[in-house]
Every structure is written in C-alpha cells, then in structure tokens.
Amino acid sequence: MKIVNYAGFRDAAQKRLPRFMFEYIDGGSYDEHTLRRNVSDFKKVTLRQKVLRDVSNINTATTLFGRQMALPIALAPIGIAGFYRRRGETQAVRAAEAAGIPMVLSTMSCCPVAEVRAASKAPFWMQLYMIRDRGFMTDLLARLEAAGTDTLFLTVDLAINGVRYRDRIGGLAGSQSLLARPDKLFDILFHPAWAWDVGLRGRPLIIGNVAPAMPNGAGLEQFQAWVARNFDPSVTYKDIDWLRQHWKGKLVLKGITDPGDAARAAQEGMDGIVVSNHGGRQLDGSLSSIAALPAVREAVTGKMTVLLDGGIRSGLDVLRAMALGADGVLLGRAWAYALAARGQAGVAAMLGIVREELEVAMALTGQNDVRKLDSDLALTQP
Numbered sequence: 001m002k003i004v005n006y007a008g009f010r011d012a013a014q015k016r017l018p019r020f021m022f023e024y025i026d027g028g029s030y031d032e033h034t035l036r037r038n039v040s041d042f043k044k045v046t047l048r049q050k051v052l053r054d055v056s057n058i059n060t061a062t063t064l065f066g067r068q069m070a071l072p073i074a075l076a077p078i079g080i081a082g083f084y085r086r087r088g089e090t091q092a093v094r095a096a097e098a099a100g101i102p103m104v105l106s107t108m109s110c111c112p113v114a115e116v117r118a119a120s121k122a123p124f125w126m127q128l129y130m131i132r133d134r135g136f137m138t139d140l141l142a143r144l145e146a147a148g149t150d151t152l153f154l155t156v157d158l159a160i161n162g163v164r165y166r167d168r169i170g171g172l173a174g175s176q177s178l179l180a181r182p183d184k185l186f187d188i189l190f191h192p193a194w195a196w197d198v199g200l201r202g203r204p205l206i207i208g209n210v211a212p213a214m215p216n217g218a219g220l221e222q223f224q225a226w227v228a229r230n231f232d233p234s235v236t237y238k239d240i241d242w243l244r245q246h247w248k249g250k251l252v253l254k255g256i257t258d259p260g261d262a263a264r265a266a267q268e269g270m271d272g273i274v275v276s277n278h279g280g281r282q283l284d285g286s287l288s289s290i291a292a293l294p295a296v297r298e299a300v301t302g303k304m305t306v307l308l309d310g311g312i313r314s315g316l317d318v319l320r321a322m323a324l325g326a327d328g329v330l331l332g333r334a335w336a337y338a339l340a341a342r343g344q345a346g347v348a349a350m351l352g353i354v355r356e357e358l359e360v361a362m363a364l365t366g367q368n369d370v371r372k373l374d375s376d377l378a379l380t381q382p
Contacts, residue, residue, distance in 0.1 A: 003341070003342075003346075004353065006350075009338045009341050010026075010333075010337045013337040013341045017191065018188050018190075019187050021340075024166075026333070027281070029162035029282055033285055034277055034287075035280030037311075038277070038280050041288040042382075045378055046380040047320065050366030050367075055366060060370050064272075066151075066250070067102055070099060072328035073330075073331055074101055074328065075347075076104055077107075079109065080109070081111075081339060082205065083205065085340060087111055088110065088111070088202075089105060089116050090115060092335060093105070094120065095347035104124070105124050108209070109208060112209050117147040125153060127153045127154075127254065128154050131230045136210070138246055139212065140209065143209075149249065151249055151251075152243075153253075154243070154254065155254045155255055156256070157277065157282050158282060160233050162278070252305075253274070254274035254309065255274065256275055257276070257296065259295045259298070260299070262299045263300060272304050272305035272306065272307065274306075274330060275289050275306060275308045276308070279309070280310065289308055289309060289310035291382035293326060305327050307329060314357045316358070318358050319362060323378040334354070338350035358370075
C-alpha cells in the first residue's frame with residue numbers, strides 16, 4: 001500500500017508492531033488531553049494565503065546551532081528506537097543525513113553513541129538527562145566529545161515519569177518477563193516479522209548508552225529500575241552549572257512551555273530552548289506546544305534559538321510553527337512510526353513527504369524563503 005502521509009505510517013506501524021510496543025510510541029499520560037491538543041491546536045493556526053508572488057525558487061534550508069540544514073527540521077530524541085526496527089537508531093541517522101538534517105540521539109537509545117557515530121557521516125546532536133551518578137555523566141560526556149557531538153539537548157520536563165496508563169495496561173511498564181505476561185508472548189508471536197527483525201536479528205536489545213553503568217544487565221526491566229534510582233528530581237540551575245563545567249559545546253533546554261522559564265534560560269546563557277511538553281507524555285492538561293509557543297517566543301525574542309516539538313504531523317504544520325515564531329522543529333512520532341513501518345526507507349520517505357508539503361504550503365502562502373517568512377503570516381493562533 002502506498003503511504004502518502006503521517007497517518008499512513010502510523011497505520012503501517014500499528015500493524016507491524018506488537019501492541020505493547022505500538023502503545024508505547026502512540027500513548028501519552030493520564031487521559032491524554034494534552035497529547036490530543038498537541039495535534040488539534042495546530043488546526044487552529046490559520047495562515048494568510050498571499051498571491052502574485054514569485055515562488056518559483058523556494059528555499060527550505062536554514063542554519064541552526066551552526067549546522068547547515070536542508071530543512072528546518074531535526075529528528076527528535078526517541079527512546080528505545082532499536083525496539084521498533086533492527087538497530088533502529090542507525091537506520092534513522094542514515095535517513096536523516098540523506099535528507100540533509102540532523103538527528104538528536106536519545107540518551108535512552110538502544111544503539112550506543114559509538115555505534116550510531118560509526119553509521120553516520122557527520123556528528124549528530126544528543127539529548128541528555130541529568131543523572132545522579134555524576135561519574136556516569138562525566139563518562140557519557142567524554143564519549144559524546146569523542147564522537148564529535150557539539151550540541152546537547154538537556155531534557156528538563158521529566159523530573160519524574162508521567163503516569164502513562166497505556167504502558168501499564170500493555171506491559172511495557174513493570175515486569176518484562178514473558179512468563180509473567182503470557183499475553184505479551186502471544187502478542188509477539190502474532191507479529192513474526194517484528195520478532196525476526198528486532199527480537200532475533202536486532203540484538204543486543206539493551207539501552208546501549210547506559211549499559212556501562214548497569215553491570216547486572218541493561219535490558220528494559222533493569223533499565224526501569226536504574227531510571228528510578230538515577231533520574232534526579234532535585235535538578236536546578238546549579239546542576240546545569242556543573243554540566244557547563246564539563247561540557248563546552250552548545251546547550252539547549254528541551255521541555256520549556258512557560259515564558260518565565262524561557263526568560264530564565266536566556267538569562268542563564270543557554271544557546272536555545274525547545275518548546276515541548278514531552279509529546280503529551282508528562283503533565284496531562286498542560287498547554288499544547290503550539291499554544292505555548294507565541295508567549296515563549298516573545299519572552300526571548302532575539303536572545304536565543306527557539307525550536308518546537310510536539311504535534312507536528314505535516315510540512316504544513318512545520319510552516320504553522322515557524323509562522324508563530326519557531327526557528328525550526330523537531331519531528332518525533334512521525335519518524336518513529338516511519339521507522340517501525342519501513343525502516344530507513346520509511347524515514348527517508350516520510351521526510352520527503354514533509355519536505356514536499358512544506359514547499360507547497362510556502363508557495364500557496366507566497367513565501368519563498370523559510371528563513372524570511374512574513375511576520376503576519378499567521379492570521380490566527382491557538
């Protein structure tokens with residue numbers, strides 16, 4: 001079946017993945033109001049349709065954090081992508097590079113930094129959590145420096161894990177034993193293509209970046225216990241000061257939706273922020289990312305780079321976000337579904353679709369350069 005949009009990749013991923021794995025990608029926290037708002041609020045952004053302008057040569061290229069990019073898009077950090085496709089992070093980084101954009105590798109990726117770097121032509125960006133074990137942090141930062149990474153995205157909206165009902169029902173939260181959850185075993189057996197590709201050929205199925213700190217194993221079950229012990233809910237700017245002492249590259253805070261927090265990030269000298277609510281996976285009932293963007297942008301105008309993450313389902317949404325002040329966006333679930341559905345080729349196809357959608361949206365609104373959009377392009381906002 002020909003896939004022509006985001007929904008097609010989602011449907012294909014749902015068919016191929018075991019239910020517990022699909023629900024992990026697809027779900028949000030509590031009753032998922034924010035998850036839905038992330039998408040529905042984009043539809044409230046109305047664009048002006050301007051005509052009789054030369055749109056014969058549209059530029060979608062930009063530069064973010066010193067990196068030249070063919071699109072104002074990066075692949076957002078997605079955990080355990082190696083459970084969606086065999087060595088999934090390596091497939092995704094190759095697709096991203098072919099499209100001329102960077103990937104933000106998750107700290108909680110299956111493939112470790114060195115493996116992803118070996119699969120890539122250029123250094124990638126990196127997502128980071130503050131961990132209690134500062135020895136682990138120091139070691140990870142050294143590995144990132146060795147891999148040539150120059151930009152860190154510190155996630156700040158996960159002091160503790162949000163309550164995600166789908167994970168508790170589906171079985172990704174809690175015990176991973178197939179003997180304790182025979183329903184998961186049958187789920188896997190009814191998805192033989194995934195079981196062969198990931199379960200057998202995709203090994204080792206571990207959280208590669210944190211494996212050195214987990215001598216008793218780094219599978220999902222051990223990983224969850226390690227996270228409970230090591231994620232630090234006491235993190236403040238004093239801990240970011242520690243990070244700055246050990247990291248000389250660019251530092252971006254991911255998970256900002258409050259204008260006051262954005263202004264503080266600028267005062268503290270951060271290189272950028274990502275307006276994000278963790279894809280609706282943390283605080284349910286919070287603002288959607290796109291609804292939070294205008295006030296956040298206003299609070300830091302001219303002071304730092306502002307990206308948006310969450311709810312983007314098309315190239316039209318990319319333009320909507322940039323019309324409201326984003327310098328670029330992160331694509332999350334879109335590439336996770338595409339990877340699960342068709343691997344590297346799926347991610348490449350998804351990015352090609354988004355690029356075409358963006359170009360068409362720009363042409364029909366009279367815009368020919370993504371870096372120089374009309375200031376009044378957005379007629380209404382959420």
